[in-house]
Amino acid sequence: MPATTLDPYMKRDHVAGHMDVEREEKERLIGQVMADSRFGDYLYGCYECGICVAACPSARFYDFSPRRIAQAAARRDIDLMFQQMQEDIWECSQCFSCLRCPRGNNPGGVITIMREVAVKEGLHSAKDALAGYSRIIYKIMSTGTQVSPDMLQPDAFPDWGPEVKDVSENLDLWRRMLPPETMHTTTTGWKVADRTLVELYVIWLETGALDMIAQVDQGIHMILEEIMEEKLEEEGIEI
Amino acid sequence: MSDGAVSVILGKKEKFERAPDRRSEDFHERLFELEAEGELVVQRITGDFVEVPTKYGVIKKIQKANLWHHKSCGQCGHIPGYSTSIFWLMRKLGYDYIDPEDQTSCTAWNYYASATSNQAAQAAVAVRNFAAAYETGNFPLIHCGTSYGHYKEVRAELLHDGALRQQVTKVLHRLGKQLVLPEEIIHYSEWLYAVRDEISARAVRDVSGIAVTVHPACHYYKLVEGDAIFDPDVYHGQRTAAVSGLVLALGADLRSYSTFFDCCGFGFRHILVQRDFTRSFATLRKIEVMKEEADPDVVLTHDTGCVTALDKSQFAAQAHERNVGVPVMSEAQFAALAMGAHPFKVAQLHWHSTNYRPLLEKMGIDWEAAWAEFQEDAKRLKSGGQEFLTWADVDA
Ligand code: SF4
Ligand code: SF4
Numbered sequence: 001m002p003a004t005t006l007d008p009y010m011k012r013d014h015v016a017g018h019m020d021v022e023r024e025e026k027e028r029l030i031g032q033v034m035a036d037s038r039f040g041d042y043l044y045g046c047y048e049c050g051i052c053v054a055a056c057p058s059a060r061f062y063d064f065s066p067r068r069i070a071q072a073a074a075r076r077d078i079d080l081m082f083q084q085m086q087e088d089i090w091e092c093s094q095c096f097s098c099l100r101c102p103r104g105n106n107p108g109g110v111i112t113i114m115r116e117v118a119v120k121e122g123l124h125s126a127k128d129a130l131a132g133y134s135r136i137i138y139k140i141m142s143t144g145t146q147v148s149p150d151m152l153q154p155d156a157f158p159d160w161g162p163e164v165k166d167v168s169e170n171l172d173l174w175r176r177m178l179p180p181e182t183m184h185t186t187t188t189g190w191k192v193a194d195r196t197l198v199e200l201y202v203i204w205l206e207t208g209a210l211d212m213i214a215q216v217d218q219g220i221h222m223i224l225e226e227i228m229e230e231k232l233e234e235e236g237i238e239i
Numbered sequence: 240m241s242d243g244a245v246s247v248i249l250g251k252k253e254k255f256e257r258a259p260d261r262r263s264e265d266f267h268e269r270l271f272e273l274e275a276e277g278e279l280v281v282q283r284i285t286g287d288f289v290e291v292p293t294k295y296g297v298i299k300k301i302q303k304a305n306l307w308h309h310k311s312c313g314q315c316g317h318i319p320g321y322s323t324s325i326f327w328l329m330r331k332l333g334y335d336y337i338d339p340e341d342q343t344s345c346t347a348w349n350y351y352a353s354a355t356s357n358q359a360a361q362a363a364v365a366v367r368n369f370a371a372a373y374e375t376g377n378f379p380l381i382h383c384g385t386s387y388g389h390y391k392e393v394r395a396e397l398l399h400d401g402a403l404r405q406q407v408t409k410v411l412h413r414l415g416k417q418l419v420l421p422e423e424i425i426h427y428s429e430w431l432y433a434v435r436d437e438i439s440a441r442a443v444r445d446v447s448g449i450a451v452t453v454h455p456a457c458h459y460y461k462l463v464e465g466d467a468i469f470d471p472d473v474y475h476g477q478r479t480a481a482v483s484g485l486v487l488a489l490g491a492d493l494r495s496y497s498t499f500f501d502c503c504g505f506g507f508r509h510i511l512v513q514r515d516f517t518r519s520f521a522t523l524r525k526i527e528v529m530k531e532e533a534d535p536d537v538v539l540t541h542d543t544g545c546v547t548a549l550d551k552s553q554f555a556a557q558a559h560e561r562n563v564g565v566p567v568m569s570e571a572q573f574a575a576l577a578m579g580a581h582p583f584k585v586a587q588l589h590w591h592s593t594n595y596r597p598l599l600e601k602m603g604i605d606w607e608a609a610w611a612e613f614q615e616d617a618k619r620l621k622s623g624g625q626e627f628l629t630w631a632d633v634d635a
Contacts, residue, residue: 037400038358057502057520093509094351095457095502096388099464115354130353132512137355144343147316159514161554161592167317176620177613177628178319178587180326182310182338184627189315193340199367199414200343206410207360216355 010080018086018125026082032117033073033081033110042109046070052098052107062091066098066107073110081114089114090129122215134217141204141213141224144197145189149175198235201228205239254471262295263465269398270420278404279397279418282373289433294460294469294479300423301433304334307372311383312344313543320568320587321543322382324575325427327585330630331578332437336380341371345386348544352507358396362403363410365393370416379421380430384542387426388462394420395463423466426459428481428541428570432468435488443579444602446491451573452535452565453482453493454525454549456542457502482541482570489577494533498524504552505544521552522563530562536598539570546591553593566595582606583613584633 033039052066053059059066069088072080089111098107118126130137140146154165167174175184182190201224204210214221232239274281287303306329314321329336346364350356372379381387397404397420408418431438460467460479473480473487478499486493504520506513526549529535540546550567557563572586582588582604588595589610599606616632619625625632 037403038396055500057504057506057524060524061516061519090508093502093504093506096461097457097500097502099461112351112354116357119354126354129508130355133353133508136349136511137353140344140346140349145316146312146344146346146348149316152317157551159518159555160551163590163592167590173617173620174589176626177584177616178323179584179628179630179633180323180338181627182340183315183319183322189312189344190310191340192343196341196343200364202413203360203363203367203410206413207357207363207406209356209360212355212357
């Protein structure tokens, strides 16, 4: 397989892990990134000073650099941006330490937009990156809270120590031993009213966030629709 | 330069000014302008408030009472002593609050991890929560560092992007709500900072011998940095004073270390699906550096993600004989303990992984007796004598 480009910054396809596509397709995808209303606020060129790299946790552990993200975007390098969208962007910790950029850039923010486009377009790389993550997506969309106590299972967190087992064995009892009344729950972080859940669902629907779920996980999308339509009816909200 | 000149400079509290075009904006003017134009409703600070200094000198108002607790999914989900301690402190200091059921997560964890949301959805979730607070007449107090940072991003976007404002207003109208933005977006640790002297005056445990290192949450002071608290009396105003200001007020031994500005390694996706990254970063860049340079008895932070990454990562690192083993908690839990809170019924330390017992002993807390009390209560609940533990039980 030939290299996609002679640019020394580019990885070969087999290293990048994802196949190259036609130039037109790349332009279409990156065009969406650049059209995002936040893009102009997130990028002002790049001094190539590397300050963002020094601050970036992901740069220490992966072949990843916020500077390359800023550079690629600043020189409108569609090929490199496309390749980064297939791989690099998922390594970012979204900590925004790179905001200390002296030029005023926000490489982490550029990455947020690139991720959004990758998901909206259903790129395989996005599906791969999010495998194992769907239960959180399902949780937030169906309950309004993202982390529930019953996620604390020793088989899911064997590296978190024996306390996880104690928590899971005593979960119901220990939750009932919390003085705040909204927190006696085990399947949600706190008690969320049904009306509130439905309002959240209306937000997902009206803003197109639900369609994004369909792109990464059709199964979750179907289950969500089913559960929520019923709740909508109960709350008397018509869509 | 002679040694004498250096010590004069070092002894002076210098004031550094940033040129106006390098300072982040003071959003208030635009906020009230849009309100005057009828585009949104501003929820104002009411009652007693404290003025606190922020990074570039703009004064921020912190409302003291009647707060609507915008809880954090992680705090409530797996570090429940975190939120419980905040509520407990508020009760002890005599400030009314609301713990609502019409609040959702800010959904930013999911957004930063999976990107299965978008700008409009995120903004609508934020202002739906703000509208819910507004309807009660109580002012929102944001528990989570990420919610706080993200909501400030959302505020900036809503103030400057008319199309987004319109889109979000339309969604809110479907829900029968108006577009509400609070006059300030306040993190719970800013509230703790504002009332730090009241907390210190009520402390019943001497913490002067406790060595503390602080890890400030990235999303607290890196996202929309302009209105995070920076106090000339704390690290000469060069680091955020959130958390550290309270530690100093309590009289604990605040110690510095060189990777203060590094993130905890949480990573949003990484904590769930690439935990080797989180573990490595949290232990190698944070805990080990703190141990080596400051040897703390406890690490205090103010965001769930940070407590999770720093606390849970230490277990597996022990297998590699790494230099770890420092308990991690929020400053709210630490402050509550200093004010005499029960380590299990309030601070809920049994949900934490790294051994906190030596710390409790150093604070003069008999953890064995406290655990026995907790077990007594558990027995009562198990036998069906009582369904839930209440605030009255905690204060008994
Ligand atoms: S947001 Fe991403 S790119 Fe920026 S410093 Fe954090 S990990 Fe690095
Ligand atoms: S800190 Fe800013 S200017 Fe410097 S390399 Fe990174 S993006 Fe470029």
